[in-house]
Structure formats: structure tokens, C-alpha cells
Amino acid sequence: MSAGVPEPAQASPAPPTKPAYKGWAGIRRAFGTPSALTMAVLGFGCGLPFLPIASMTLSTRLRDSGLELHDIGLISLASFFYLFKFLWAPLLDRYVFRPLGFLGRRRSWLVGAQLGVGLGLAALAFTRPELGVAPLVGWVLFCSFAGATQDSVVDAYRIEIAPADAQAALAATYTLGYRIGLILGGAGALYLADFAGWKVAYLGMAALMALPLLATLLSREPATPELSVQRRIDFIGAFWQPFASFFRNNGVTFGIALLLFVGLFKFPDQVIGVMAGPFYLDSGYTKADIATVSKLYGIWAGIGGAFLGGVCVAAFGFRRMLLVAALGVALSNLAFLLMAQYPSQIWAFYAAITADNVAQGFAGTTLVAFMSSLTDRNFTATQFALMVSLANLPGKFAGGLSGYLVEASSYATFFTLSAMTVVPTLLLLAWLWPRIREAAPAPASG
Known part of the structure; x- marks a missing residue:
């Protein structure tokens, strides 16, 4: 992924002095926004790949392939991009992803990241750890970079797509979607692996990435607020x-x-x-x-x-x-x-x-x-x-x-x-x- 056209940094909205809605009426109004459903599906896309590329599903697959425990522990470090996503987060705020720039700043990066996750999961389906771990490590690196980028963009999208009084609802629906993604990326992948093999399991996870991709394409790009003088910073200052x-x-x-x-x-x-x-x-x-x-x-x-x-x-x-x-x-x-x-x-x-x-x-x-x-x-x-x-x-x-x-x-x-x-x-x-x-x-x- 490469950066392209610079975009102005966005002003930070002032926090409200008190909630706009209270009680059950506020809950219904917040959770009833179209953005709540969008965030549930985007959360699903963020949760789905985490276990197959960065945690227990991957380590279970490696153990099932006969690898030693110390090798499994070291291979798990290949997903380190999830730990360092803050390093390129400023670029996601200031630039569009040029090949998909017509979608807007947030959606261009999001579609690019989701396509990357799907491609990486599909490629992992065809790796054979027992024959050598180098190809698997390479695709885990690629997939973890795409997945970490997706996480960062969704976090920013959630903040920008709705007013402050709806943020709690969006966070809740995101969490629910994320957990469902974890279920399918964990339990779903293990069930498929038990009955049909690891290739089918990883191909199934790759296919499911079509859901958040479709949600991104059907959703709207967040409006760009007026530029804040305090946020008019250069490329180096962004970091x-x-x-x-x-x-x-x-x-x-x-x-x-x-x-x-x-x-x-x-x-x-x-x-x-x-x-x-x-x-x-x-x-x-x-x-x-x-x-x-x-x-x-x-x-x-x-x-x-x-x-x-x-x-x-x-x-x-x-x-x-x-x-x-x-x-x-x-x-x-x-x-x-x-x-x-x-x-x-x-x-x-x-x-x-x-x-x-x-x-x-x-x-x-x-x-x-x-x-x-x-x-x-x-x-x-x-x-x-x-x-x-x-x-x-x-x-x-x-x-x-x-x-x-x-x-x-x-x-x-x-x-x-x-x-x-x-x-x-x-x-x-x-x-x-x-x-x-x-x-x-x-x-x-x-």
C-alpha cells in the first residue's frame, strides 16, 4: 500500500458537556442509526482474521502440522504489525490510498486493507508449514499489516461517521461484530479444519471478508470537517x-x-x-x-x-x-x-x-x-x-x-x-x- 494525495488533518470536535440523550430513548436512537449496523459489519471484518494470523488458530494449525513449541512461539512474532500500527497511523489520517482514491480517504484505505486481508488468508490456505515455514511467515507478515491497517482505519471511521452522542452505541456494535468475527475465525476455522482440513478453513475465512468489503463499498465517506489551525501540521509534524x-x-x-x-x-x-x-x-x-x-x-x-x-x-x-x-x-x-x-x-x-x-x-x-x-x-x-x-x-x-x-x-x-x-x-x-x-x-x- 502506498500513500498518495495529501488530505488535510481533521479538527477534533469539542466533547459535549452532557449527553444529548438519556435512558432507553437515547439507547434506541443511538443504536437505530444506520452507522450502528455498518460498524457491526466492519467490526466483524476486524475480528475475523486476528486468530487465523496472529493467535490461537494459527498456533493450533502449526502444532497440528507437527512443529515444535519453540518454533510456534517464534513464528507468532510474524504478526507484529498489529503491535506497531501507530507508526503509520498518521499517514492514514493525511493521505488517501491512491489506487482507490475515488472512494475517499477513509474508504480507499479500508477497501485496500480488506482486499489485502482476503488475499493473505487465501494464500495461507495453500501454504504447507510441514514443508517449510518461510512462505507462511511471509504471508502472515502481509496479512497482519493489512489487518492492522484495517483496524486503524475503522477506529478513525467510527469517530468521524457519527456525532459524539452515538459513539457509545457504535463502539458497542463494533465490539459485538468483532466478537462474532473472533468466533468464526476461531471456532469456525477449527470446526472446518477438523472436518475438511486447514485449506478449506482458511479459504472460508478469506471468502467471509467479502461481507465487510461490501459494507465499506455501500457506506458513505465521512464528511471532512473544517480545518483546525492547531492541526495544520506538515508531514514530519504528523508523526x-x-x-x-x-x-x-x-x-x-x-x-x-x-x-x-x-x-x-x-x-x-x-x-x-x-x-x-x-x-x-x-x-x-x-x-x-x-x-x-x-x-x-x-x-x-x-x-x-x-x-x-x-x-x-x-x-x-x-x-x-x-x-x-x-x-x-x-x-x-x-x-x-x-x-x-x-x-x-x-x-x-x-x-x-x-x-x-x-x-x-x-x-x-x-x-x-x-x-x-x-x-x-x-x-x-x-x-x-x-x-x-x-x-x-x-x-x-x-x-x-x-x-x-x-x-x-x-x-x-x-x-x-x-x-x-x-x-x-x-x-x-x-x-x-x-x-x-x-x-x-x-x-x-x-
Whole structure:
């Protein structure tokens, strides 16, 4: 993908002083907008490729092909573009994708990225890991770049397509679509692989990318708001100003501490992600078991955890929920010890997945609320992409080496040590606690 015609940076809308709609009437009006359905389908397109190219579906396929655990861990690093999408996010804000420029700035990049994801998944269907991993790594790199670009553009599109009072509804429908995409990219791919082979599974995922592609082509390009004087920045400034703004607003010491906290917050969960698929297989579960429990039931457990997190953050604020979420993510790792003690027992699988996915969903919602409070609305896309990348980066790299730790000890030791990695997070939170600012509740209408 290449950049083309420069586009003016967009002004950041001023946040409203209070919600425009309240209660059930506001919910109906927000969720009833056409953009809500569009975001559900675009969210589906973002969630669909993640597991087949960057997480458990890929690692399960590699283990099923006979690869060693340390090789699987290292190959997982090929999806690193998801961790660094903030590096080219400023280009997506300032340029159109020239070959499709007639679609507009947002839709040109989105269609290009969706076509790239579909092509990459189709190509992965024809790779043979057991004959050599080089072609597979190359296509995972290509597909992860396209998928990460798609994620960044959809985030920007969601903000620009609807007014501020509809943003919560769009985020909710996006999340629902994303989770359904995860179900099909996880459970759906594993079911197909179990009954028809990995080639059919990956070709099926590639075909499903036609849905978000069609939604993009039928949707409208967001209107370009009036140019803000503060956002009239040159090419170089598009890269450094978002970062300079973050440290200018927070100070260097506090800013670094915030970024470290975001990077470590979900580390206990991220570090075990690569080994999850191989652990399930090595514990005696079939691909169909994994699909049913982990990628079907588990996704809905995660949705429940996300809604629980949203309710608790609304009721108590995100600061106290950060502590609850950090402890929950770490302690949920210990639930996998049940599976290590009772291999092949389906009840142990359900118990571990319930604890893990509810904790993940709760922590994800809490972290999004926290990161949103740190974002300068003049640089929303770039700063949010940076923090999302930081939230996954440390655990991703540690996960790449996790196979060596399991081979040197045991799965039980690995899960115990992963839970203990929450200690630096808790120490940072203790230091940040009196310094974290929460917005005052919006005044009630009427």
C-alpha cells in the first residue's frame, strides 16, 4: 500500500458537556442509526482474521502440522504489525490510498486493507508449514499489516461517521461484530479444519471478508470537517506532534509511568496466548473441543465480562476497576492449573475458560476507558493506536519465547509464573493511584 494525495488533518470536535440523550430513548436512537449496523459489519471484518494470523488458530494449525513449541512461539512474532500500527497511523489520517482514491480517504484505505486481508488468508490456505515455514511467515507478515491497517482505519471511521452522542452505541456494535468475527475465525476455522482440513478453513475465512468489503463499498465517506489551525501540521509534524502532545499534557515522568502501566496491564494474559492452543491439544482435547469451549463458549463469556466491566466502570469509575481487573487477569491464569491436573476433563476446560475470558473481557473494557481518558482529542487516532500497541507489545514478545519456558519446565510452572508477573503492574498502580484523574459524572438532564 502506498500513500498518495495529501488530505488535510481533521479538527477534533469539542466533547459535549452532557449527553444529548438519556435512558432507553437515547439507547434506541443511538443504536437505530444506520452507522450502528455498518460498524457491526466492519467490526466483524476486524475480528475475523486476528486468530487465523496472529493467535490461537494459527498456533493450533502449526502444532497440528507437527512443529515444535519453540518454533510456534517464534513464528507468532510474524504478526507484529498489529503491535506497531501507530507508526503509520498518521499517514492514514493525511493521505488517501491512491489506487482507490475515488472512494475517499477513509474508504480507499479500508477497501485496500480488506482486499489485502482476503488475499493473505487465501494464500495461507495453500501454504504447507510441514514443508517449510518461510512462505507462511511471509504471508502472515502481509496479512497482519493489512489487518492492522484495517483496524486503524475503522477506529478513525467510527469517530468521524457519527456525532459524539452515538459513539457509545457504535463502539458497542463494533465490539459485538468483532466478537462474532473472533468466533468464526476461531471456532469456525477449527470446526472446518477438523472436518475438511486447514485449506478449506482458511479459504472460508478469506471468502467471509467479502461481507465487510461490501459494507465499506455501500457506506458513505465521512464528511471532512473544517480545518483546525492547531492541526495544520506538515508531514514530519504528523508523526512527532501526537507524542509531544502526550508528554506535554502529562509530563515526562508521569507520561512514561502511564505508558509502562498500559504495557504491563494485560501482560499475564498476553504471555500465555501463544501456548494456549498447544496446551489444549497436549492436554488431550480435540480441535472440536477447543472450538466449542474456547472459541465459541469462551467468546460469549468474554462478552459477558466486557458488559460487566462496563457496568462496574460506570458505577465505580475506572481507577478502582483497574485494580480489580489487574488482579482478575493474573488470578485467572491459575485456573488453567485445573486443566493440567485433570487433562481431558471437559468440566476443567469450561472452568478455566470461564475464569480467563470473563477476566479478559472485564479488563479490556476497563483498559479502554482508562486509555480513552489519556487521549488528546487532537490526536485521537495516533495516540489511541500507540496505547493499544503498548498494551500488547510486552506480552507478545514474551509469548514468542514462552515455548522455551514450557519445554524447560512444565505447563503448570508456566501458568504459575505468568500469574506472578502482575506484581510490577500493581506496584505501578500504587504509584499512579493518587495521580490518576477521573472525569466528573455528567450532570443529569432535566
